[in-house]
Amino acid sequence: MTKPTESKTEPGRVLLRLAIPCAILLAGWLGFVRLAGSVEVEPPAQEEEVMLRTRVEELKVVDFPVIVRTNAVVQPHNRVTLAAEIGGVIVKVSPSFEVGAYFEAGEVLVEIDPRNYQTQLAISKAQLAAARSALELTRLTEERKLELIESNAVSKAEVDAASAAREQAEADVDLARSQVKQAELNLTRTKVLAPFDGRVQSKLIGQGQMAGANSALGEVFAIDFAEVRLPISGRQRTHLRLPEFADDPPVNVTLRDAIVVSDDQVWRGIIVRTEGVLDENSRDLFAIARIDDPFGRRTGAPPLRIGQPVIAEIEGEVLKDVVALPRGAVRQLDKIVLVDSVAHTLLPMNVQPLWSDADHVLVRAAAIPEGNWLATTAMTYTPIGSKVEIIPAPDSGPAIADSGSAESTDKVAN
Structure with missing residues (x-):
């Protein structure tokens, strides 16, 4: 009696086993169809094009006087150690033989018994x-x-x-x-006399002291003029005509205090000779400048003290037909950016400096193409031919943008 029942339930089990996989496949297909449907994507916003902007400066052809700057220390031209030639007891020391005191040639500084x-x-x-x-x-x-x-x-x-x-x-x-x-x-x-007009740097004896022959009494230096030993590099020497012989004309030099820099306090001197030997380490040539009356005893000028560090400015040659580029407009020592004065397009280029200082880089006028301005604003990207917008100068407004060609062939005495 049980066999008929088993025969009726067998087909139902088979259908159930087939239905489950079919349902899973159907659900997967429906999910795929839904996910694979077209998704509407909003188009990206169009980026606004930004034009390069820069300030510009006109380029002028000038005659530029080279000023060579260097640093040095003031030193006396004659410094000696006074010594006793004979032995004996010091019985008198002049008030002029004190540290810092002035004395005159022939004055008695020390007396021995x-x-x-x-x-x-x-x-x-x-x-x-x-x-x-x-x-x-x-x-x-x-x-x-x-x-x-x-x-x-x-x-x-x-x-x-x-x-x-x-x-x-x-x-x-x-x-x-x-x-x-x-x-x-x-x-x-027994009387030690001053060998020249000078000043006392150090005093080594006192009254009552026993001095032997050749005993040092103190150090003194001459004050008629002082000297400054100026290091001149090879690049600087190409623009200077330093005196090599006694009859060569001297070169003017201006000295300023290197500790307290002031345009009001200057000393005038002349370069009278060079040492003639290059320094073993730096290969600099030392030029000797002379400054008369360094302590201002005759002129009343501020004293130029021995050992004082100074900044020296030496008059060099005049460079003819050059363009003085502002130091801030020159990148990587030799790269500048020009702006066409008509089309307002960029022209980056390399230049070969003739001379440079803290404020200017000088190049030959012939090396700069005509009809261009100099871009003075720092730009990280300067493709050739790119259009730029000219930023008006604060004091001139937009006038430079309409001033035509920036080329200037007028000579300017700097």
Whole structure:
């Protein structure tokens, strides 16, 4: 009785097993159709085109005087160490022989006790007087011998002995005279005199101190003029005519304080010579500038002190027919951007500088194409031929944009 029941349920199970996979496939297909349907995408917003903008400057052909700038330290042209030539006790020190004090040539700066040398001078003079008396006696003896030899009263040997004694007496007089001169010289050396007009840098002795021969008394330096040793590089030398010989014309130089820079406080000098030897490390050539009356004692000018660092400006040659580009408009040492004055399009180019300083880069006028302005605004992207918008100058308005060609061939004395 159970077999008929099993036969009726078998087809239902088969249908159920087939229906499940079909349902899964149908659901997957419906999902695929739905996801694969066209999705409406909004078109991207069109980017607004931005034009390059820059300030410009007219290019003018000028004659540019080169000013070479360098740094140095003021030093005296003559610095010496005063020393005692003789020994003795210091009995007097002049007020002019103090650190920083001025003195004049021939002024007595230090005095050594002269009594020993006065005594030595007196002894030398007495010895000279005795030698002269002995000389006079030998002369009389020689003359008497010469008279007696004619009558054969004395022998030739006695005459020769008298002559030799007279010559010895003459030598003794010369020796005594030299000793007097030496004693007089030693006495004068008890006073140490200033060798030139100068100033005291250091003092090494005091009153009552014992000084030996060749003992250092202090350091002094001359004040008639000071010198500055200016390093000149190879690039700078090409634009200078430095004096090499005594009859070469000097070169003007202006000095400013390197510590407190001021245009009001300047010193004028001249370059009188060069050292003639390049520095072993930097290969610079040192030029020697002279500044008269550095402490302003005659002129009343501010003092230029020894050891003071200064900035020197040396007058160089005048470069003819050049364009002075602002330093800020030159990128990477030699790259500039020009703007066509009519089409307002960019023209980037490289230049070869003739000279440069803190404010300008100089190039030959022939190297700059005519009819262009110089772009002075920094731009990161400067494709050739790109249109630019000219930013008016604050003080001139948009006038430069309508001024036509920026080329200027008028000579300007800078």
